Amino acid sequence: MDEKTPLIIKPTSRTSNARLYLAVFSAVLGNFNFGYSLVFPSPVIPQLKNSDNPQLRMDTEQIAWFGSIFTLGAAAGGLGAMLLNDLIGRKLSIMVSAVPSTVGYIVMGGAQATWMLHLGRFLTGIAGGMTAASIPVYISEISHPKVRGALGSCPQITAVFGALSLYALGLVVPWQWLAVVGEIPALLMLLLLCFMPDSPRYLIICGKQKQAREALEFLRGSDSDFMTEFNRIELSISSQGKIRWSDLTTPFYYKPILISIVMRFLQQMTGITPILVYLEPIFHKTDVFLEPKYDAALVGAIRLLSVVIAASLMDKAGRKALLYTSGFLMFLATLTMNMYSHTTPCPSGNLTGTMLPTDVIAQQGEAAFNPITLIPLISTMVFIFGYAMGWGPITWLLMSEILPLGARGVASGLCVGVSWLTAFVLSHVFIHVVETYGLFVPFLFFSVVCVVNIIFTAVCVPETRNRSLEEIENYFRTGRSFTIIDT
Numbered sequence: 001m002d003e004k005t006p007l008i009i010k011p012t013s014r015t016s017n018a019r020l021y022l023a024v025f026s027a028v029l030g031n032f033n034f035g036y037s038l039v040f041p042s043p044v045i046p047q048l049k050n051s052d053n054p055q056l057r058m059d060t061e062q063i064a065w066f067g068s069i070f071t072l073g074a075a076a077g078g079l080g081a082m083l084l085n086d087l088i089g090r091k092l093s094i095m096v097s098a099v100p101s102t103v104g105y106i107v108m109g110g111a112q113a114t115w116m117l118h119l120g121r122f123l124t125g126i127a128g129g130m131t132a133a134s135i136p137v138y139i140s141e142i143s144h145p146k147v148r149g150a151l152g153s154c155p156q157i158t159a160v161f162g163a164l165s166l167y168a169l170g171l172v173v174p175w176q177w178l179a180v181v182g183e184i185p186a187l188l189m190l191l192l193l194c195f196m197p198d199s200p201r202y203l204i205i206c207g208k209q210k211q212a213r214e215a216l217e218f219l220r221g222s223d224s225d226f227m228t229e230f231n232r233i234e235l236s237i238s239s240q241g242k243i244r245w246s247d248l249t250t251p252f253y254y255k256p257i258l259i260s261i262v263m264r265f266l267q268q269m270t271g272i273t274p275i276l277v278y279l280e281p282i283f284h285k286t287d288v289f290l291e292p293k294y295d296a297a298l299v300g301a302i303r304l305l306s307v308v309i310a311a312s313l314m315d316k317a318g319r320k321a322l323l324y325t326s327g328f329l330m331f332l333a334t335l336t337m338n339m340y341s342h343t344t345p346c347p348s349g350n351l352t353g354t355m356l357p358t359d360v361i362a363q364q365g366e367a368a369f370n371p372i373t374l375i376p377l378i379s380t381m382v383f384i385f386g387y388a389m390g391w392g393p394i395t396w397l398l399m400s401e402i403l404p405l406g407a408r409g410v411a412s413g414l415c416v417g418v419s420w421l422t423a424f425v426l427s428h429v430f431i432h433v434v435e436t437y438g439l440f441v442p443f444l445f446f447s448v449v450c451v452v453n454i455i456f457t458a459v460c461v462p463e464t465r466n467r468s469l470e471e472i473e474n475y476f477r478t479g480r481s482f483t484i485i486d487t
Contacts, residue, residue, distance in 0.1 A: 016221030017147060023196040023219065024151050027138055029189035030094055030131035031155040033101055035162030036182055037124040041067045042279045043170025044178065048117075055113045060431060062114055067277045068427035069118050073100075073125020074132065074420035081133035082413020089206075090138035091198040094131060098186040101127035109179035120179070125420075127186065132396075133416040140400035141199040142219050144229070145468045149319075152400065153311040156393035160307050163276065164300035171297060200230070201469075204237050236470040252477045256402040257411050259460055264419035266453050267395045270330055271446040272387050273423040274430035275380070283376065285439060302381045306388035318465040319394050323457040326390020331450035333383035334443045340375045341439035391453065401464045401472055 045063055048056055058066060077097070084093040104123030111117045135155050143151045162185070169178055197215035204212045213230055220226040275282065279299065310322060403411045433442055464472050 014221070014223050016224065019221070020142060020144075020147070020151075020219045022192075023142055024139055024154055026189060026192035026196050027091075027094055027135050028154045028158040029185045029192070030097055030127075030135055032158040032162035032165075033124075033182065033185040033189070034128040034131050035159030036166045036185065037101070037104075037121075037128055037162075038070060038159070038273070039163045039166050039276050039279065040070075040121070040124070040178065040182070041277055042281075043167065044175040045278075046280060047175045053112065056111065056117070058114055060435065064428050064431045065118055066114075066121060067274075067431070068424050070121045070125035070128065070277075071273060071420045071424035071427055073122040073127075074129035075125075075417045075424060077126035077129025077131075078133045078413050078416025078420055079129075080126070080413070081130045081416065082410050084130070085134055085137065085413060086410060089198045089202050090134050090141065091193055091196065093134040094138060095190055095193050097127040097130035097134070098190040099127075100124065100130075101186040102183050105179045105182040108182075109176050124182070129416055129420055132419075133413045136396045136400035137403075137412050138199055140397070140469065141201045142197075142215075144220070145466055148401070149397065149465060150311050152397035153307060153393040155396055156388065157304070157307045157311060160300070160303045160388060160392075164297070164304050167297040167300040171294070201233055201237065204234055209234070232468075232470060236473065252473075253404055253407055256404060256476050257407065257414075260399040260403055260411065260415045261418050262456065263395045263398060263461070264415045265422055266449065266456060267391050268419050268422040268426060269446075269449040270387065270391060270453065271334070271426065271430075271442060271449070272392070274427045274442075275383070277427055278430065279380075282380075282439070285434070298377070299380055299384050303384045303388050306385040307393060310389040310393055313389075318463050319398060320457055320461055320463050322390040323394055323461065324390075324454060326386045326392075326394075327450050327454040327457065329386025329389070330383050330391070331447055331454070333379045333386060334447035334450060336379040337376060337383075338440045338443040338447060340372075340379065341443060398461065398464065401467075401469065402462065402476070404473055404476070 041063075045058075045066070048058055077100070081093050084096065088096075100123040104120040104125075104127065106120075107116050107123065108120030111120065132155075136152065139151055139154065140148060166178065169181060173181070197218050198211075200212040200216045200219070203209075203215060212233075213227070216226045216230050217224075220229070313322060399412060399415050430442060462472075462475060467475075
């Protein structure tokens with residue numbers, strides 16, 4: 001290079017993710033609370049069976065309601081979020097969920113009768129449904145394609161961490177204090193979100209272009225090329241226009257909506273909710289060697305490990321590969337549980353814990369360790385590992401990715417409503433089916449569902465790895481291509 005030739009340094013555009021990560025962390029505290037609330041009955045049911053207050057002791061039907069009414073509240077919360085997401089925005093919808101969550105835990109912490117426990121569970125369910133419908137949408141709309149897969153799995157990771165925290169605390173903390181601890185994550189979420197921006201896409205829809213640019217600059221950094229992204233988002237939104245009922249008959253709308261609804265339905269049909277809610281009672285029923293509360297904590301740790309692995313692979317292996325792996329592992333686990341519970345004698349007593357684990361151990365005395373009792377523990381760990389690698393986080397992520405922006409708020413609430421109504425039916429019926437026919441009947445059903453999930457993934461689910469939300473919308477608009485052709 002000639003010495004007289006001036007050296008020209010071109011400015012570089014660099015995206016900073018620090019504030020984006022902070023915004024995601026603030027939001028997913030709601031999922032931590034969701035995971036904590038979902039499995040709340042698992043360590044609480046055995047404690048209530050020995051409660052000094054006769055008003056808090058539950059029979060089989062009351063425990064069935066205690067375990068399942070959360071999902072009924074979640075369905076109501078999801079349907080409520082269907083309206084709130086587009087009415088007040090994604091961020092405010094998440095913040096509003098802190099109200100029923102906090103009130104619900106206050107009611108349960110001071111409960112003096114079973115109806116107060118049921119009411120508290122229903123209120124925390126409403127909060128869970130609202131966060132389940134709003135947080136994935138918020139995260140997908142504020143993230144860029146390079147990190148959207150990993151960040152999209154964060155709701156599942158924090159939900160799993162919330163459940164693990166509940167299992168761990170349940171080893172040493174009385175159930176009333178478990179309710180008190182449940183108030184903390186929602187209040188912290190409420191505080192942090194006050195300083196975070198709303199979704200730029202939602203702000204553009206509302207005609208708030210200036211706030212949308214400021215939000216995108218906050219999330220990407222002032223040194224990034226955020227204006228190019230802003231212009232592409234604005235162009236995509238302006239080309240859609242206002243959604244009409246007649247638009248729902250076009251493939252651009254009904255295909256992604258149907259895929260999302262069916263995926264959320266099939267996710268619950270695997271039996272994940274009743275298995276998590278009644279984890280300790282299931283281990284008691286299958287005569288595992290360790291105390292069920294320790295088995296539950298161990299399964300919770302495995303679940304956390306698996307979602308972390310899934311998050312690291314989400315943008316490398318792709319969504320469909322993880323869904324296939326997840327479905328196959330769940331199939332093997334549920335089929336093994338079916339064969340074990342059908343051929344191995346289980347202890348007498350019902351699933352609700354009439355015979356406490358300590359009573360079983362006292363009756364066993366110094367009985368020799370039987371290796372076959374490890375089968376239900378290992379099978380459950382494999383099931384949870386498989387679910388948390390694919391059908392747990394990816395169904396939430398895909399829902400937020402493939403739903404068209406114009407219908408995303410309403411459709412996500414509808415998906416959550418369908419999901420939790422399904423979970424309510426399964427959770428409520430599960431106890432009665434087990435006590436009538438045994439564990440092998442529901443686990444046989446769950447194994448069949450896992451096969452259906454694999455087939456559905458192969459036929460209907462698109463691969464969205466490394467695609468922007470605008471490219472995914474273009475895929476459903478054209479029916480053949482992710483590539484956007486500038487005109």
